[in-house]
Amino acid sequence: MSGEFELIERYFTGRGAQRKDVLAGVGDDGALVAPTPGAALVLALDTLVDAVHFPAGFDARFVGHRALAVNLSDLAAMGAEPDWALLGLTLPAVDEHWLAGFSAGFDALARRHGVALVGGDTTRGPLTVSVTLAGAVPADQALRRGGARPGDDLWVSGTPGDAAAGLAILQGRLNAQGRAREALLARLQLPQARVALGVALRGIATACIDLSDGLLGDLGKLCAASGAGADIASRELPLSAGLCSVAPPGERLRYALGGGDDYELLFSANPAERAKLAALDAGVVLRRIGVVTEAPGVLVDGAPPGRDAGHGFDHFG
Amino acid sequence: MSGEFELIERYFTGRGAQRKDVLAGVGDDGALVAPTPGAALVLALDTLVDAVHFPAGFDARFVGHRALAVNLSDLAAMGAEPDWALLGLTLPAVDEHWLAGFSAGFDALARRHGVALVGGDTTRGPLTVSVTLAGAVPADQALRRGGARPGDDLWVSGTPGDAAAGLAILQGRLNAQGRAREALLARLQLPQARVALGVALRGIATACIDLSDGLLGDLGKLCAASGAGADIASRELPLSAGLCSVAPPGERLRYALGGGDDYELLFSANPAERAKLAALDAGVVLRRIGVVTEAPGVLVDGAPPGRDAGHGFDHFG
Numbered sequence: 342m343s344g345e346f347e348l349i350e351r352y353f354t355g356r357g358a359q360r361k362d363v364l365a366g367v368g369d370d371g372a373l374v375a376p377t378p379g380a381a382l383v384l385a386l387d388t389l390v391d392a393v394h395f396p397a398g399f400d401a402r403f404v405g406h407r408a409l410a411v412n413l414s415d416l417a418a419m420g421a422e423p424d425w426a427l428l429g430l431t432l433p434a435v436d437e438h439w440l441a442g443f444s445a446g447f448d449a450l451a452r453r454h455g456v457a458l459v460g461g462d463t464t465r466g467p468l469t470v471s472v473t474l475a476g477a478v479p480a481d482q483a484l485r486r487g488g489a490r491p492g493d494d495l496w497v498s499g500t501p502g503d504a505a506a507g508l509a510i511l512q513g514r515l516n517a518q519g520r521a522r523e524a525l526l527a528r529l530q531l532p533q534a535r536v537a538l539g540v541a542l543r544g545i546a547t548a549c550i551d552l553s554d555g556l557l558g559d560l561g562k563l564c565a566a567s568g569a570g571a572d573i574a575s576r577e578l579p580l581s582a583g584l585c586s587v588a589p590p591g592e593r594l595r596y597a598l599g600g601g602d603d604y605e606l607l608f609s610a611n612p613a614e615r616a617k618l619a620a621l622d623a624g625v626v627l628r629r630i631g632v633v634t635e636a637p638g639v640l641v642d643g644a645p646p647g648r649d650a651g652h653g654f655d656h657f658g
Numbered sequence: 659m660s661g662e663f664e665l666i667e668r669y670f671t672g673r674g675a676q677r678k679d680v681l682a683g684v685g686d687d688g689a690l691v692a693p694t695p696g697a698a699l700v701l702a703l704d705t706l707v708d709a710v711h712f713p714a715g716f717d718a719r720f721v722g723h724r725a726l727a728v729n730l731s732d733l734a735a736m737g738a739e740p741d742w743a744l745l746g747l748t749l750p751a752v753d754e755h756w757l758a759g760f761s762a763g764f765d766a767l768a769r770r771h772g773v774a775l776v777g778g779d780t781t782r783g784p785l786t787v788s789v790t791l792a793g794a795v796p797a798d799q800a801l802r803r804g805g806a807r808p809g810d811d812l813w814v815s816g817t818p819g820d821a822a823a824g825l826a827i828l829q830g831r832l833n834a835q836g837r838a839r840e841a842l843l844a845r846l847q848l849p850q851a852r853v854a855l856g857v858a859l860r861g862i863a864t865a866c867i868d869l870s871d872g873l874l875g876d877l878g879k880l881c882a883a884s885g886a887g888a889d890i891a892s893r894e895l896p897l898s899a900g901l902c903s904v905a906p907p908g909e910r911l912r913y914a915l916g917g918g919d920d921y922e923l924l925f926s927a928n929p930a931e932r933a934k935l936a937a938l939d940a941g942v943v944l945r946r947i948g949v950v951t952e953a954p955g956v957l958v959d960g961a962p963p964g965r966d967a968g969h970g971f972d973h974f975g
Contacts, residue, residue, distance in 0.1 A: 370702065382699070
């Protein structure tokens, strides 16, 4: 990249946290970093496409936040601590206002999690954001999708369904005012990756996945990877006050089970860990929502979920 | 991604080299790898956009090759050995023929360099390919852009200008037949990253950069990072037989100085290293083309290059 795209580099040099393990950041052919001695390295890459993974016209600050948040959430689901990010940004044209917003959203979230932006590439083309995030976890404590065993409890953090409700509000499919509206929109606009929770679950969770495609869909992946099944108790699903205030009773479960983009963690753990999990303070409420079963497939209240349960939402993911 | 995009994963699971340091590859929230103990980690990300970084309609095999080659070249310029790749692939639709070609091109190059494809993301949208490559180099032996000192020799590998000539042939701006045509097109279609050379230059080169934007432009970056200048002797520029046979004498220098996408290495070294460099066998010819100067700016034969020298090519990069 050259010419006016040099402008872009100004928005990304030195962004995020300043870390001593960054030996060379933006500005060389590659970034040079010092991995944590003895730890395994976790690498995740997520791509966001305009109008596919975020609504067209989404505030640039939210796009910058989301581009990092989805990767933070991947690392959280592995129990890893995030260290360094690379940003691939493709833009149709240089728009300083947009860039300033994007950079601010990315930077604020990166600082909060101690992540340094160490490199990347800026190119001209249709708006696409690809972020790679690297982090560290002790190799034998990484959380995987495939470790759930029959009899394990199933847990979820936070209140799934809120982001999908926020999107429905944004798109005029749900009516909401005041505090509920703000709360649900914030869950769509500024999703919080559960990094501290992922780290706290090392040695406790038998399997873990982050909720990007919806609870039922992601639980299905965890079960498939574990060679197991699951049964969810719908009455145990944590529904937010906001969701309950805007969605009719018959629809709340559909949001919670099928709505995407919540970036909460869904994990399994041996029942012997209940006390430990109840006492765990990782900045988000945990709820025990079901059990892992030997029979494959995902049930809700002992029965296959209706076709409606996990579908019907135009969620991003 | 779900539905038909699961198809895509089939083309990428287990691709590239099989490495023992990959603890978990494609299929979890992130990849889990074991960094080389004691080495620094080099991370590079490059994005290729359809019709910007490769011609529209470029063979999918060449796109797959190029997406990895440009990152290999970044690592080569740092003196690093490549280990693991992540692939962010955005496609307008699932086209199995295209995917098979892309995957084959990527896979063949990855195997040749011992690189495992450990993760990534597939999404729907305008054709864009973003690859992140991670590798290792002893921290104190990494090649940087900023270490060139006045009096150092300047060296280049291979024969710059060939890829730009290949593009001119493809676009009908240059006429070429037979062997010259094939050779120049191959340089555009299947660029070879100089990974072995980069490793061999550890402890020898004082600064290094790969040629993606053209020799003069990239030399300017190396000089700026080093706080120095350069003077190139045009008669020393290595021109390929193919380039000489298809480009008129007055244009050859313009290709060599301004043509992009060659992915050769340009580096500086103390004159005391000449014998070592002359004896070095890293699979590509090296040529001493000039000197590093105290005065900033890049000269050709002692004078500022004409406006023509480094411009006028619609190169990708």
